[in-house]
Amino acid sequence: MRVSVLFSRFVLSLFAVILLAAIIAPSSSLHAQAPQIVQNDGHYALLVDGKPYLVLGGQIHNSSGWPSELPQVWESMAELHANTVEAPVYWEQLEPTEGQFDFSAVDAIVQGARAHNLHVVLLWFGTWKNGNNHYVPGWVKTDTKRFPRVMRLDGSPMDVMSPLGKNTLEADKTAFTSLMRHLKQIDGDQHTVLFVQVENESGNIGSVRDFSAEANRAFAGQVPADLLAAAHKQPGTWSAVFNAEADELFQMYFQAKYINTIVAAGKAEFAIPCYINVWIDYPSAQLPQRQVDLPGIGYPSGGAVQKLVGLWRQLAPAIDMIGPDIYADDSQFYRETMAAYNRPDNPLWIPETGRSDSFAKFFFYALGEGAIGFSPFGVDQSGWNILGDEKWTAHARNYALIGPMDREIAQLEYDGKLKTAVEEPGTTTQEVDLGEWQATVAFGFPQMDGRRAPGTKDAHAAALVGKLGPNEFLVTGVDASVIFHLPGKPAWMHSQILKAEQGTYENGVWKPLRLLNGDETDRGLSFHEAPDVVRVTMMQY
DSSP states (O other), rough: HHHOOOOHHHHHHHHHHHHHHHHHHHHHHHHOOOOOOOOOOTTEEETTTTTOOEEEEEETTTOOSSSHHHHHHHHHHHHHHHSSEEEEEHHHHHOOTTTOOOOOOHHHHHHHHHHHTTEEEEEEEEETTTBBBSSHHHHHHHHHSOOOEEOOTTOEEEEETTOHHHHHHHHHHHHHHHHHHHHHHHHHHTTOEEEEEESOOOBBBSSSSSSHHHHHHHEEEEEEHHHHHHHHHOOOBBBHHHHGGHHHHHHHHHHHHHHHHHHHHHHHHSSSOOEEEEOOOOOOOTTTTOOSBBTTTOBBTOOOGGGGGHHHHHHOOOOOEEEEEOOOOHHHHHHHHHHOOOOTTTTOOOOEEESSSSTHHHHHHHHHOSEEEEEBBSOOOOOTTTTOOOOOHHHHHHHHHHGGGHHHHHHHHTOOOEEEEETTTTOEEEEESSSEEEEEESSSSSOTTTTTTOOTTOOOOOEEEOOOOEEEEEEESSSSEEEEEOOTTTTTSSEEEEEEEEEEOOOOOEEEEEEEEEGGTOOOEESSSOEEEEEEEEEEO
């Protein structure tokens, strides 16, 4: 009898252990899950530890990825209020001698980021950097027979590696897979590194394509079947099929296949997202210093510029996303460029943009379009560079505002429940459609009764509204007021505020600070100099 009782207790204890393990397992599984890009109902998210994550990024200067530079980098990231640092990894440093790898700089970046509570996006400066080969190791640069360069039409060599160079491809792939293997060893369960950029603004600066003998033979042949299918073209030679665009598409095809091979090999070692960034095609009016809008001159030929994003997505499926580097602050052009990359097959991600205050409002445009992240370039203290003395005060203000609730904003984006309003010159109000409710956003202060909102001098104001429930909203902004009303009705007609809580998020929990009423609500919720956030519940009567 006693044996039977003991056995019964053993069975119950074992069941309890199994039940506890089953309860804990999903949470542990989520924590162990590597970062990934997911899509739901047309909306994208970067999942980190199983939850949407918004990259509030800062990309450091090209030569700031060295351990000697990192102390000032961490200071700069704190000043920016960033949650993620974009830092370069240099092939010439990683593999100074063929087959011998030095991961000290990578380790310093990852360990330093952890110590400063930052995530990391690593930038692989390999075969291409801004349309050139400047970061390949010396043993690659000097052996032009083994590692062929792009040849100009006149037969002269360039400082660009040919995408037809099989030895170069294998060497880059070997270095990149070694990097990814090392990242898995040091970060496989901590997820400090979110994703990796493969190459940097790839393509040719100086020639529309490679005119080497090998390339010319391939160009005289038939267009590959996968490109024909992607472009919906009939068979033929490159010139016959693509006419005036043949040279650029030839370069694009071999470049896309080259990078796709490297990405696929790297992800086989460590399955985290990989993306490419793009030196986009600017109209000459946007960047006067580049007067000729031609591939190989105005931008690196072969890159995934606006008109070629769709072909790149089909020809390089291992790449998780393509992000435009946008350095023109013309609002229409900026939004058109985002639209070109914000596709059903491509998440919107801005890996580089201008750091001056004139670019800060595009952060809100990006959020309104569901971007998984945004990152101004050159936000560290490395001294003079091509950007001059531009500051990033407005970007820091934006990140300080959104940072405490970045996970909540990312979730709202993924759920398709986030809307933004952004000021443009001459437009002082904007309507935001929230379904059963609308919000009138007015820009600038002071906003006097009976008078039109004044706007701001440089049209920088913005507001953000997230829909938390049928009648509940998360609201914030910069130099803007927000007032809710029923569609087709003025404010306060058959509607009113039930509750308006000013507060903040702390570790995902809403912490109310005070209730707003009277002058703080009667003329709308105002967001001026302080980084205020309000949760408001509306009611109809």
